[in-house]
Amino acid sequence: MTIKSRFKVLDNRLGVKASFLPIGVTIAGNPERLAFILHRITGIILVGFIAAHIISTNTLAREGWEAWIEEVRNLEGLNPISLLFIIAMGALSFHSINGIRLIMVEFLSLWIGRPEKPKPPYDPPSLKSFQRKAIYATFILALIAWVAIIYVMLIW
């Protein structure tokens, strides 16, 4: 009889919820995790948006000009469809700007500092390098882009 068959074990794996909740870290010390979570959520929103976008834009081919104009008119003012569109645009602005940061960091290994000997106060080089500033810039730029899109859609 093996140990595993005699005794029970507990699988403490967090599963998918770790991709959507900041478990294991505090967001104040690890904004990269917040960017990671937002990138995942916005990615899922964009998948839904692309599907809806393809269906709505081929209205012209399916039903003609009048139906197409009716489709576009849905985005005027505040209604459920334009609200979903605003959410999708927010997701798009964050996902695209954060994507540029990720390409620089993940493919070209830029903005993550140089390896160095640990010294007080023991901050890892990658968490104090330019990519940390790039994250804050990403949040601000995405917010500005989103506000601009909402302004153009609803007020302009």
Next chain:
Amino acid sequence: MPIDLKAVTRKPPETVRFYVKRFDPETGRVWWQVYEVKTYRGMTILDALLKIKSEIDHSLSFRYSCRMGVCGSCGVVVNGEPRLACQTQVAEKATVSKPEIRVEPLYNFIVLRDLITDFTEFFEKHRRIKPYIIRRDLGEREKPTLEYSQSPEELSQYYEYSLCIMCGLCDASCPVYASDKLFLGPQALAQAYRFIADTRDEMWALRLEELDKEGSTYKCHFAASCSYVCPKVVDPAAAIQRLRSILFKYKLRLYRKKVSNVVPPMEVKAKPTPLPPEATVIENVSLEKLEEEKPLIPIDKLIE
């Protein structure tokens, strides 16, 4: 993880309530047990656990060894953050307004009993990246007669990553490791980079082929939680990004690595240092004989 100096030096609340997540392997029961511990200034979580074990509950199980953040055995989750129990102060986690601390076994590991986790999978993954120097000159590797040359600049490229103590905190905090069993994890990937960046190693292509597989390196999405929780500032997140950059170049056939040569030891190669010009040799005095002779005044008396 950066240390909050103000928090670690202040006095903790007099009594702190410890909520310990426990698991009984015989019945499979999981429960939170509460212990009230009297604290003192400078008390660590490990000290508190040892106090619980010796004074309150002898059945509480946890793993520890060195008590000074060197062995990496006492990794636990404290208030939702993976930490080394011996390096976390009670004062850092418990405040006067909320004198409570939650202690759990490490996330993403299999729990054997109470706070003890199974590291078999962790070490298997570490083994997969071949964590040792591989050379073509087998004879020299097994029975070295000479040395491998390496400059301080070359050493600094991987020194940071060689400080890993294999405590498993990075894997416990990784959101990708939590959901993907095939993912090698930050620890193994950081070690893979450590050996690829080492100029003494020649089998980088072998490792890169292994890391190029689905589920290895490309699953990392730079949440950087591993670097944030690492107690030894190993920075696995940066290592994985560098590794991926190397893989990108390797796939384009642009990656070139400098491999160090075998050289004689420094002491054989170097010429003896000449005496300074002001030094004069006294005739009829042999230094070797002087060393053999007993001193006129015994050493014991000199010390007195």
